[in-house]
Amino acid sequence: MPAARVRRHGRTTLLIATAAVLGMVAGTCVGYLIQADREPTELPSLSQPVVAQAKGEGPDPLSAAQDRKVKTDGDLRKLLIERPKGARDGVYATGDQGGWMSLAEYASGFTRPTSAFRNLIGDEFRRAAVTSWRVGSTRSIEIRLVQYRQEEDTAAGSRAESQRSWTEENSTTRSWPIPGTGDGMAYVHTEPARNEGRLPVYSAEAHAWRGDVVMEVWVSDTKPIPKETITDLAERQMGRL
Template sequence: MADPAVAPAAAPVAARVRRRGRTTLLIAAAAVLGTLAGTCAGYLIQADREPTRLPSLSQPVLAQAKGKGPEPLSAAQDRQVKVEGDLRKLLVERPKGAGEGAYATDDEGEWMSLAEYASWYTEPDGAFRDLVGDEFRRAAVITWGESGTRDVEVRLVQYRQEEQAAAAGYAESGYYWADDLGANHSWSIPGTGDGMAYVHDEPQQRAGYQPLYSAQAHAWRGDIAMEIWIYDTKPIPKKTIMDLAERQMERL
């Protein structure tokens, strides 16, 4: 049974809640009716007005400018023509007086088959499968020897790129492995965006052989990835790898 002292105090609270709820409903209903009335009035006003004329669908004929149109790009200026032609012709030229490198090629470079290119990886079978999946199209290479102790190799690798930007991906892979070798200096290749050149100042040591220093460069443009490798029994200057990388990228 409720306590008489509490019951009177609870009743007014309940009454106030009921009144507040009913007032809210009445206000909401009035707002809805007002909105409907305003909408109906708007339709009536529009119905009394003359229809607005729509603009004509036909457009005025523009006079054609006089004079000749722009001349088409020459084969040398049109990059698409260049990269669809003989890829070997885009390779940097072998220096005059340079001898054959460890991997002999003609003066104008040679083609590398998919199998040949994959054979340069530490795991050729896996590389072959990856290159097929990455839409390898073709590769060209040129090599030479200089100073009696130095070997230079330049590769251009082209991808179909119907599904992915593989050239950029392989360039980035080159950056990763170059950094992974450690003990190197690196520089950005001007005009390439993210192209990089590396000089490794600690030689590879092997019993019975002279110390072997190395430098490398990786960059890409469009569907072509560039790879440069230099090996020497003496430290390789920064200028050597940078100049070669810039000259090769200018041809792309």
Template sequence: MLIATAAVLGVVVGTCVGYLVQADREPTALPPLSQPSLAQAKGPGPEPLSAAQDRQVKVDGDLRKLLLSKPSGARKGLYAAAGDGWLYVSAYAETYKYPAGAFRNLVGKREFRRAAITDWRESDEFNVEIRLVQYRQEETGTEAADAADNAYYYAQPDGDYGTDSWPIPGTGDGMAYVHKKPDTSYGVGVYSAEAHAWRGDIAMEIWIYDTKPIPKAKVLDLAKRQMERL
């Protein structure tokens, strides 16, 4: 009991002494609450981006103008679904294996907005088709990237077509594919190549068909030039 009482008294006395010492000291001045004002930059503010520099203005305009132009001397393609350059959602759904389910998915979860299409023939057999598919991206904001991911998955078949693949320069994860074995289900051997990439809310699709093997350089060149326009 004596030891405990002495300890308590020691704490109390120490606290009192501390208060007395502090009371005898001069108060320490606090720093001012206000901060020095910053000098404002002189002259006019930055100029707004022009329509040519503002990507959002570009992609919200006429999507068909972002498609590659047909090469000189090329003829009308074989597969375009819309004569005015627009690929409507019903026609786009028909390009899937299960069109009814694709249609519901496109107008629902995938938030399809619009699609533009161009195609041409450089010979009787060599056909190119390019699609730009734009999504609203109001919920998750990744529909264009998801569409490209799905395309990457389905472009790698189970070995029947001997597919080779390469990244598309300047696109992040964009990929080009050449299928080295022809599809003979139409009674004639048809070789194919494809390329897929995305930027912002637009997914790019390129499809090439020929009765001869398709060079890697051809599909990569088309994909690179088309993505540069986005």
């Protein structure tokens, strides 16, 4: 069998390739010459048309009463609801600085104050305002507004949720939403706390938050506490935030 032929790239192939290159160069030169003889085409302007500004003034700035940030950055004690006429000072001296509750004092109300103190620092506790009073011979009310800096996290919402979760673990507790607060809840404990040598004490509480402020309402009495008592206090207090 004859050996397979190998196709060579000879002289003819080289001539064809050279002619093709010369043709391309010639075409490019002709194109440049034609373009040079033409009148220059005017380019569109780079500037944009000026848009006329709408007439009229902008919206008025919010007043201090409307701007919630202005309210909560001011004297937090002024946002606490006023105690009713005829009410007396609370049973316990609350607030060592005229309505302010220090971090240490606030932490002392938890089951484990030392852990609570550390956690509150981590949550960027800022300050707490408090008011308390007594109605009749046995009922006590205490309201706290606890504010957080919230530079790193939304601690106010987390704190309120934690309080609600802990409260709802009690099977003898009834609960109702606080109108206008989203997830705010009011609680009535149907079983009293009993201590030897003392009258049984019933309690109710409410927890809600708005912005960087957590609201806490605490009510205690030797008689069962109606739902309306705790929900009314909570709703009125949240209305001031």
